[in-house]
Amino acid sequence: MKFGVIRFPGSCDEVDALLAARRFGDAELLWHADRDLSGIDAVVIPGGFSYGDYLRAGAIARFAPMMESVAEFARAGGPVLGICNGFQVLCEAGLLPGALLPNENLRFVCRQVDLTVEQTDTAFTGACTPGQTLSIPKKHMSGRYFAPPQMLEQLEASGQVVFRYAEGHNANGSVDDIAGVCNEARNVVGLMPHAEHAVDPLTGSTDGGLLFASAAQPAGAAA
Amino acid sequence: MSAEAAQARHRELGLTDYEYELICERIGREPNGLELAVFSLMWSEHCAYKHSKKLLGSLPTEGRYLVMGPGENAGAVDVGDGLVCAFKVESHNHPSAVEPFQGAATGVGGILRDVFAVGARPIAILDSLRFGELDTERTRYLLDRVVAGIGHYGNSIGVATVGGEIYFEAPYEQNCLVNAMCLGLAPRERLIRSAAAGVGNVVVLFGARTGRDGIGGASVLASAELDEDDAAKRPTVQIGDPFEESRLLECSLELLDKELLASLQDLGAAGLTSSSAEMASKGEVGIDLDVSLVPLREPDMEPFEIMISESQERMLCVVEPDKLDAALAVCARWEVRANAIGTVTDTGMLRVFDGEEMVGDMLVTALVDDCPLYDLEPAEPTSPVYPDPEPQIGPDASDEDTFLALLGSPNIASKRWAFEQYDFVVGSRTVKRPEQAGAAVLSLENDGGSGAIAVAIDGNGRRVACDPRRGAIEGVLECAQNLACVGAEPLGLTNCLNFGNPEKPHIAWQLSQAVAGMAEACRALDVPVVGGNVSLYNEGGGGPIYPTPVVGMVGKLPDPSCVAGSGFTDEGDQIALVGPFVPALAGSEAEKLRGRLGSELPEADLEAHAAAHAAMREAVRSGALHSAHDISDGGLACALAECCITGGIGARIELPGTLLELAGLDAALFGEGPGGFVVSGPGAAIAALAAQGDRVRVLPLGTVGGKTMEIGSGVATLSVPVDRMRAVWTGGLPSRLS
Numbered sequence: 001m002k003f004g005v006i007r008f009p010g011s012c013d014e015v016d017a018l019l020a021a022r023r024f025g026d027a028e029l030l031w032h033a034d035r036d037l038s039g040i041d042a043v044v045i046p047g048g049f050s051y052g053d054y055l056r057a058g059a060i061a062r063f064a065p066m067m068e069s070v071a072e073f074a075r076a077g078g079p080v081l082g083i084c085n086g087f088q089v090l091c092e093a094g095l096l097p098g099a100l101l102p103n104e105n106l107r108f109v110c111r112q113v114d115l116t117v118e119q120t121d122t123a124f125t126g127a128c129t130p131g132q133t134l135s136i137p138k139k140h141m142s143g144r145y146f147a148p149p150q151m152l153e154q155l156e157a158s159g160q161v162v163f164r165y166a167e168g169h170n171a172n173g174s175v176d177d178i179a180g181v182c183n184e185a186r187n188v189v190g191l192m193p194h195a196e197h198a199v200d201p202l203t204g205s206t207d208g209g210l211l212f213a214s215a216a217q218p219a220g221a222a223a
Numbered sequence: 224m225s226a227e228a229a230q231a232r233h234r235e236l237g238l239t240d241y242e243y244e245l246i247c248e249r250i251g252r253e254p255n256g257l258e259l260a261v262f263s264l265m266w267s268e269h270c271a272y273k274h275s276k277k278l279l280g281s282l283p284t285e286g287r288y289l290v291m292g293p294g295e296n297a298g299a300v301d302v303g304d305g306l307v308c309a310f311k312v313e314s315h316n317h318p319s320a321v322e323p324f325q326g327a328a329t330g331v332g333g334i335l336r337d338v339f340a341v342g343a344r345p346i347a348i349l350d351s352l353r354f355g356e357l358d359t360e361r362t363r364y365l366l367d368r369v370v371a372g373i374g375h376y377g378n379s380i381g382v383a384t385v386g387g388e389i390y391f392e393a394p395y396e397q398n399c400l401v402n403a404m405c406l407g408l409a410p411r412e413r414l415i416r417s418a419a420a421g422v423g424n425v426v427v428l429f430g431a432r433t434g435r436d437g438i439g440g441a442s443v444l445a446s447a448e449l450d451e452d453d454a455a456k457r458p459t460v461q462i463g464d465p466f467e468e469s470r471l472l473e474c475s476l477e478l479l480d481k482e483l484l485a486s487l488q489d490l491g492a493a494g495l496t497s498s499s500a501e502m503a504s505k506g507e508v509g510i511d512l513d514v515s516l517v518p519l520r521e522p523d524m525e526p527f528e529i530m531i532s533e534s535q536e537r538m539l540c541v542v543e544p545d546k547l548d549a550a551l552a553v554c555a556r557w558e559v560r561a562n563a564i565g566t567v568t569d570t571g572m573l574r575v576f577d578g579e580e581m582v583g584d585m586l587v588t589a590l591v592d593d594c595p596l597y598d599l600e601p602a603e604p605t606s607p608v609y610p611d612p613e614p615q616i617g618p619d620a621s622d623e624d625t626f627l628a629l630l631g632s633p634n635i636a637s638k639r640w641a642f643e644q645y646d647f648v649v650g651s652r653t654v655k656r657p658e659q660a661g662a663a664v665l666s667l668e669n670d671g672g673s674g675a676i677a678v679a680i681d682g683n684g685r686r687v688a689c690d691p692r693r694g695a696i697e698g699v700l701e702c703a704q705n706l707a708c709v710g711a712e713p714l715g716l717t718n719c720l721n722f723g724n725p726e727k728p729h730i731a732w733q734l735s736q737a738v739a740g741m742a743e744a745c746r747a748l749d750v751p752v753v754g755g756n757v758s759l760y761n762e763g764g765g766g767p768i769y770p771t772p773v774v775g776m777v778g779k780l781p782d783p784s785c786v787a788g789s790g791f792t793d794e795g796d797q798i799a800l801v802g803p804f805v806p807a808l809a810g811s812e813a814e815k816l817r818g819r820l821g822s823e824l825p826e827a828d829l830e831a832h833a834a835a836h837a838a839m840r841e842a843v844r845s846g847a848l849h850s851a852h853d854i855s856d857g858g859l860a861c862a863l864a865e866c867c868i869t870g871g872i873g874a875r876i877e878l879p880g881t882l883l884e885l886a887g888l889d890a891a892l893f894g895e896g897p898g899g900f901v902v903s904g905p906g907a908a909i910a911a912l913a914a915q916g917d918r919v920r921v922l923p924l925g926t927v928g929g930k931t932m933e934i935g936s937g938v939a940t941l942s943v944p945v946d947r948m949r950a951v952w953t954g955g956l957p958s959r960l961s
Contacts, residue, residue: 009466009469009470009557009558010379010466010469010470011381012378012379012380012381012469012646012649013381013649015650015651016649016650016651019651019669020651047649048381049378049379049380049381049465049466049469051466052379052464052465052466052467052469053379053466054466107371107644108374108375108378108644108645108646109643109644110642110643110644110645110646110647110648111643137648139378139646139648139649141378194648196651197648197649197651200651202654202666202668202783202784203648203651203652203653203654203666204648
């Protein structure tokens, strides 16, 4: 089982994601300007400020050569996880529905938050139990999830809302407390909270490790 | 230029007539316009430390963990396993007073570059901020924009902001202080110095293009008092681009990892001028630069503008000719602009060319070494320098009213509003986050090291204003105390000396007293100063700031999993007061609320403090304690309250007779002073601390439990529910900002 973590200019949490992934499988950094995904079983698009978040968070990174390969990989059913800026990139790339707007209070917020797992049949939540609460830090400037009402209805109907902030933990003003979503095929998942920063009891919690464990599970079971 | 015009010009540029004559004498002629601009920056207080250099020589700079001392972009200490920690604190006060967002942001950008210029990867930022009282709109604006600016730069570049401090005092109203500290890690062999080496080697400028921003920042902004025309100085404030810096950082470290550089230096104050002159000076060589090869933001910039521009996110390096192509390829991969703009020579001159034409020719030693150093003329002021603060509580306020006013005062209240705007987890090292423990604790496990480092930043200007020498001693003690709370042994210290105009005798007195105190405390604790920064002329229309020496300290601890937080944890745990704490009201927050500043702080027994720190370190490292917190602003009552609030549990306290006899009830509750730790744990853990010998005083205080903090002294004195304290403490700052 090998994770590939994409490094864009301006990525911040790519090494954190790499170290987190290595707790559950092999992992390597992938360069934004390359296109080669051979040997990669799951892609992680990390947090940070790719291309300085200039223009709009994630708006430039989606045009990176590597993102073309990621889109292909995703269409073929390959598991893709976007964390924070990675979530923004996936939305910009049209691989996930909706958009992430500036936080309601227009400030960067860094805080440990509780999430509930709404769906356990995605590529990154199989190791969770339905309704489980995860404690994971979030830190972002543009994390207010938005989708128009009709799209929201559809997302709810098809079970694409994967994570919700627990009561009192939605600090960015996300619609319906949505913290993370998946695509229709359930292999592409994005969330704002930083799962890779919750893999070690020494630095806070281990709950985020469940996302990496979920992706590692099938390959692990086959081995 | 006529001699008369040149004279008028040199004064505009901040040089005295005497200094101008000296320049003419050293170069044997009148300087041309470019040379004058270059000299004015190199001989500014900011670059030449002409009023502080003599004094700084008294600070100890040797220690057993020291790897690189003052003089380089940042100092460094050994943290074991072949790793070194480079760190430095620097001010960006005047730019932040003029344009707070960019001023603070570029302050962070500048200190990050100082750290990666020595080859270390920045891993943490801390900030020490000072503003006027929050009841003015300007202060609220400055606070808001400074915090946003720090977050903007640090968050975007992915370096965790793990700690800091903020104080609000009227003397900072016109002249806020923004001090940023950065620490970084490097394998020992990657450390690089800035001395230019190898005649014939190529000088490469890489990073952002050069523009007109920040022209003259070092002399105009940093080395003169602020006045009402601040707005007109906006063009001298630089604009930061953290995305550019993030690529510059990765590119610099890759260049070093591939061993492609002979030396490296960042462009800070005075831009290309000071970076090239200092590299040449340290390497005892000359440098030829061709400004026509410098990539520009605006096509029509004059050579002198290119030389003194303070555009951000630029570095200068020296490369051997046969490694140039490889170096440029690394820059290209990171999309970092890089241009060979000069060569290292054996002339001992800094020569500036504009294409074929030589437009400046200056002796490097004259630029770097020959600025006159001035003796301070200190005189103890005969009347108070600062007015008493406005009283916030009446003379007959009850103990409970005083206590709650303290707990909610902006200086003591939780700083969550600010630190939640900073990313404190990126890097996966943060074991103790802001307000969880006395110091930030950063694991070295993922960096190939063992254990953890701890870091804290401290400084209390009001107490230094009361008593410059003892106040400065206390600053060092408090920082070491914060490290002791997490079991860390101090390895080195960086300082930022923020003072008023040193040409005034009473400011000179504050400065020399404070440096003497700092030196004394560093010697007693055996902590060397690895580098730092001096920021003088911090005066606005209302007079000088409080003298504010800020101290940042880095320590090492073997096992971060043993570190307890500051909050009480277990019902029934015993609570004790450890250390030679002698509470006094002079200079305390309580006295401030009562409208008094006070004078003369008690003398600290430095040996007893060092012994208490050592005992605390051992106790924390044993893992037996459940909590450890130091007593600081607001005294014992506020320290206990913070332990209760953070832990979410109450306590029953009986003030020890020893303390009451020593200080009286009022000072026992609210008096301040260094050397006090509040610890909790099982009876055996407290007994083990008490058994450490006669040098460390351990006084039993009470037990953890319930939902209320009760402090008695025979009869009940204070009894406040934890929920109420939390509301007051967490609401103190936000309630004043909305």
